[in-house]
Amino acid sequence: MHRRRLTAGCAVLAIGAGLLAGCADEGERDRGDCEAITADLDWAQPSRSDDARFELSGPGWVGGDSTYSVQLPDDRTLWLFSDSLIGALDERGTPAPGMTMVHNALVVEDDSGRLSTLTREGPESFFPDPGEQTYHWVQDAKVEGGELLVFLSLTSRVGEHGFEWERNTLAHVSLPELEVTDVEEGFEGPVAWGAGLLTTATHTWIYGIEDREEVKHLHVARAPAGSLADRSTWEYLGEDGWGAQSDESTRLTKGVANELSVSPFRDGYLMISSDTTQAYSPKINAWTACSPSGPWEQPQTIYETPETQGQHFTYNAHGHPELSPDGQLLVSYNVNTFDFDELMANPTIYRPKFITLDLA
Template sequence: MKRPLVAVVALSLTAAGLAVPAASAAPSTCSAVQTNWTARTTPHAAPEALLNAYSNTGKGWTGADSTYSVPLSGGRTAWIFSDTFLGPVNADGSRPTTTPFINNSFVIQHGTEVKTVTGGTADSPTALVPPPSDGWYWFGAAQTSHAGQDLDVVALRFQRTGTGQWDWKWSSNYLARFDSKTYKLKSLTPIPSAANVQWSGWLLRDNGYTYVYGVEDLGASKYQHVARVRGDDLTAKQWEYWTGSGWSADETASARVLEGVANEHSVTRWGDGYLLVTHNTKELFSKSVLGYFSCSPTGPWVKPVELYQTPETGGNIITYNSHEHPDLRQGSSLLVSYNVNSLVSDDLYGDVSIYRPRFLSVTLAAAE
């Protein structure tokens, strides 16, 4: 019987080039940093109920983690998932132990209509990016490219190192490119992987660049790194890496920007500055969702504010990889998701409701 690899990569995992001219100095002050922010957070925000109801039908996706989202043409939203359970669901809310389990999938939402996209066939579903013989791919941050024709997803390749449950490691980074209408895989292209950084945390388009946020995962310590590519195609142009004072074409010159980020987090525009949302990985199995602020997409990140404490955390249950969905903001109200899992795989078969994303509506306001 195949059991899922519990996705605690986010919690417990863990060529020299020509120099590029230094970046222009970032503003030293902005209202995003000068303001003292407070958070008012409401759980169970949309689309949580919609995805839960769809999961309960047992007709496709019944739970997963990662939970990135990308707006597509025609009012569609592509939800990007890593380890995924498929139906059916038993009447008592449990899963058959024979239920299909794959390492990556999409859920496409169009209004209140939801459908699952996998590889393979309906009778024999497979991951959208098929696993190599010695491992699998987990999905990370995603965006569209080429005027929306392509859906680009960072795919992390993991490799088995033995026969035990925990005998595996991150191997390298890829870009999986899909047709944004048919969802068919068009290409799988290696992207930089020489600096022990998983360049899959977040993608931010800003001022003509795509900023790529990666995580150097050392197990107990996780550090954010920042790269960028001009335009929207991560495979077409030279990558540049933030060194702490400028940009370099040498990936190994990439600097540690912030300790304590999760493998999946977000960086978005916030007024005249930037907002970073992450689970707090300075604490083991933390329940704390934090927001940081900066005047620059490269940090420094300051004034952390606790946005939420996840009530599910405790016993076997863990929460992780919180981040924002900026295209689904409601005015100034953020939509933030986080993942829920169990350290005991049997729990995920006994209760289908555990392994589903949760969604938060977060309103930030200046402290009085």
């Protein structure tokens, strides 16, 4: 099911979508003077038609998490997944011999709705694993300067199924071929940048998560429009305002997850994230603000995931404004199980679910 694309530039937003933001310099406007922060949001509703696009039997991608999306210049939609099950399923959903898990994969959706899987031969992760004990999980991505820029989280294996985040990298992917041309190092500090990206008329806003304690904290950086790949242009919001030093970035709010989205909403902005104030919470929350940098108002719970029960849990909710119908925001979240044997026996558990939030 194809959606109308919404452009996040200031003057060219689709007003009917309820996503129009004010046209002042988004970094300098009054950070507490807008009607968006008074919005009383509705309860989101399941979108079975969007769930169905990933009810695949293979061969190829049949399950995975993260579920970021990017509209490509040729009107294809690119879906970016982290851990993914690659193989084929029979009519009962049972995996055929040869089912394997890779640490990241791309799924391309053409204008007819047909999906195709991109991995390296093997199959192996699309973004190559740097070593036997390290790998990349995807974060948000953006088309800029004729290429696709993908934020990656370099992650280390701990024990049989454990993991630990190490640092960010930034992948460059050619268009339209979708081939990795470079993976940049050089990120420092405790913040995983690229949890979400927002494009406005003046800047690209880069949201990061500090996940070194029990509570996860939101941070924000910004780059002038068109210069996301040049980290020398980035500014970080600190206690005393914007500065060039990443280690001066300050905590903005807590209880967000490692994946999130920020999109224009009325005369302000809307942030969507799974609730992490409690472990494995079923809640999906929304925050509002007058500026892309906040301050983010007290969150409203917009949905509770029915799949969260027993061994099953949900996580990493975020919006897809570029794929959303007028007046709504399409939101995805991931489903998983603590029982790895169950996952490998029934990959249909491991698929994104979608909901729609009314923004009228």
